[in-house]
Amino acid sequence: MESAGTVEKAVDVLFHLHAARAPQGVTAIGQALGMPKSSTHRLLSALGRRGLVERDERGQYRTGIALVALGLGALEGEPVVAAGRPVLEAQAREVGETFFLVAARAGKLRVLDKAEGSGFLRAAPQVGSAVPVHATAVGKLYLAFGSDQVAQSGTPLKAFTPRTLTEPRSLQSAARAVRRRGWALNRDEWIPGLSVLAAPIRTGRGGDERMVGAVALAAATPRLEELGTDALARRVRRAAEQIAARLEVGAPGRGRSR
Amino acid sequence: MESAGTVEKAVDVLFHLHAARAPQGVTAIGQALGMPKSSTHRLLSALGRRGLVERDERGQYRTGIALVALGLGALEGEPVVAAGRPVLEAQAREVGETFFLVAARAGKLRVLDKAEGSGFLRAAPQVGSAVPVHATAVGKLYLAFGSDQVAQSGTPLKAFTPRTLTEPRSLQSAARAVRRRGWALNRDEWIPGLSVLAAPIRTGRGGDERMVGAVALAAATPRLEELGTDALARRVRRAAEQIAARLEVGAPGRGRSR
DNA sequence: AATTATGTTCCGATAAAAGGAACTTGTTCG
DNA sequence: CGAACAAGTTCCTTTTATCGGAACATAATT
Structure with a gap:
């Protein structure tokens, strides 16, 4: 320092x-x-x-x-945030649980925006804070679809909970599974009792497809199972696709000045 | 510069x-x-x-x-914001119009937080930005209840619209009326078509009462009249009182560290 | 009133910022 | 395809602002 x-x-x-x-x-x-x-x-x-x-x-x-x-200005300057906010809010209202937006910035995963659920027990991530790669749903997404965008931490992966994947091999196979399904799940791997479902926001067609962020749904583990993991996963994927669509149409509008 | x-x-x-x-x-x-x-x-x-x-x-x-x-951290560090957010959100949801929080900081009136309404035409103040004193409802509140907290601008008061009060005398009499009623109204005085109702958040009893901010409700002028100015004013005053109450009970908890 | 902790100002030594210019990289246009 | 241009980066000397110990001022404490 x-x-x-x-x-x-x-x-x-x-x-x-x-x-x-x-x-x-x-x-x-x-x-x-x-x-x-x-x-x-x-x-x-x-x-x-x-x-x-x-x-x-x-x-x-x-x-x-x-x-x-300055901070809110920086947020609004993020196209993903501008496109994502209404979708996050709508989803959070419908499901009653917290939806948030994460993206890689400077090699780290950052929470860019959130819409909190309405329950007494609800996830409340801090916007602007960083989350670990190897112990989160969004981290697995980035390993699967955009591994070059996040910095690989050293081999000793910290075991936040007994369920944290600390072996690079198991992480890789988890990433493969995520690539196949198109969404990721984190059950008690970072914070005991917290489960997160995440889906990638991808723009561009064909060869130059790119992951520009991820939508995540966070809730207490029992609550997630009660609502049905598969149904929620479909919902999260749909939300991510909506945001991607808003980015495509919105993109040409963001003109260069001067 | x-x-x-x-x-x-x-x-x-x-x-x-x-x-x-x-x-x-x-x-x-x-x-x-x-x-x-x-x-x-x-x-x-x-x-x-x-x-x-x-x-x-x-x-x-x-x-x-x-x-x-950093920016969101600064916001959360503001007791008024922490106490006000749930109240703002609840009101915005019930009324469907934008509620926001304004307070004096460094001689200027700043928007500290907001909860936007749901209408197609709705007010969307920028959090962190400054608003003029002589042409807003909150400005009149400060002239009435906390004039020492805002810097008096020079005599040539800018006429934003034909309805802006540019005479110091008329401003003073407006402030007197505000002090009597306990709330302030701004109809098209800053931005044509925009009306704002505001009520002071006051803490402390008896002699050392202090205005620590204001709750404001912003909407298109016809909409405000349609919903009934008096009823809304009562609502805004109640919201301000709720926030003040939350500040009183919350205050002792904010301990000094070390 | 004395004491202690904390914030503010002063000033010489020194390291760091300023800024012109050279160098590198990438883009545009003939 | 290559020349001309524009933008970003690095280099290096001059100069100025930062550093930090210490004195001073102010407010809280006993």
Whole structure:
């Protein structure tokens, strides 16, 4: 975490405030990042001048609203999100469980958007966060259809639960099965009690077909079985196809400027 | 826009990419901000190393998903948002029109959250954006109940529409009326055809009562009249009171760490 | 009122950013 | 097919902003 440029240190301050989830003072931030108070203070001032950090009534620093505008702007700039949102919302309302959108960005799988279910016990992934590859339904999809888009982690695959696939061989055979069926299932492999169904969003015809993301349905494992895995899988696949269709028609509209 | 520190320039790059709404290259960004290519390139690299900017398949730069996580984190850190979201969603579903949350931040009125209605014609404010004070329902609320929290703009108040109140005197009398009734109405004063009803979210008892934000209901003007302004106003006030109540009980729980 | 913790300002040494220019890569047009 | 152009990247010297210890100011605590 050492020896970074000024800009990167400033960004690190933002991430630290984000991770801390509570407003903090100059001293605490400086200690956490291994920087002297004065440097920390200068970075915070610069960030504050642009509204990326704010101060509460106690004078403690926290992330600012300017970040909200930037972040939501970045989301809306994602064609997959724009195309997917109404579909996610419609599905979440019909099924009553959480639907979300995941895509590979910079070698990692990121939650791009979500529409939460209505149950007392429901999945609530954090938009913007990363999820593991080898222990999720979407991860298997990427191994099956877009393995070049996600970074392969080192051989020691972390066993989140007893059901996590930690052997590269079993992962490969799982990927083959996924390729055959066209959808993926994760039952208690990442988080005990959580099951996820996922289907790929694919654009382009024939040779240059490309996976641009995945639709996932997350619910408590018993709930998923109660509703019927196969029926839900068909539903998730249909949702993914709808989003892909919206991307095809929408694509020409996104014109280049200047 | 000149003579800023490195951190501020980097942030300016982010805002520029946000405002451009389309991916851009090094040259275009540098020209827009008056910086040489090499400097622009260095800033973009630093931002990219932390995921705040990304590159599309053409190599053009755009804002990155790391910003999404930071931005949504900042939102969730706002107690008003956490308390308000379920209320907004419930109201939006019942009425079928857009409810949103506005609060003063750094002297400006900012949209903190929204729940959109379901109609073909519906208001869709951008979360994170600022709204004018003198031409909105929430602005009048702040003039009435929390004038110290928003910066007074210069005397020449911009006339967005023929109905905009541009005289400080008429604004003051409007604020008095708002204080008496406890809610505010904006009919076509900012955007023609758009009407907004707003009520203050107030916490604390007796002397140290404080306005911490406002709930607003936005709809096409004819629609608002069709549904009945008075009934809707009561509804908006009730929603604001619900959020305030949730803030009171929720407040002690938000513990300080360390 | 004294003490301690925390935020802010100051300033010389120094490393890092600035920016012009050369180099590389990819695209367009004859 | 190759030349001309445009855009991105790297190089290198000058200059300036960052660094960080320490003094100062301010607010909370006992």
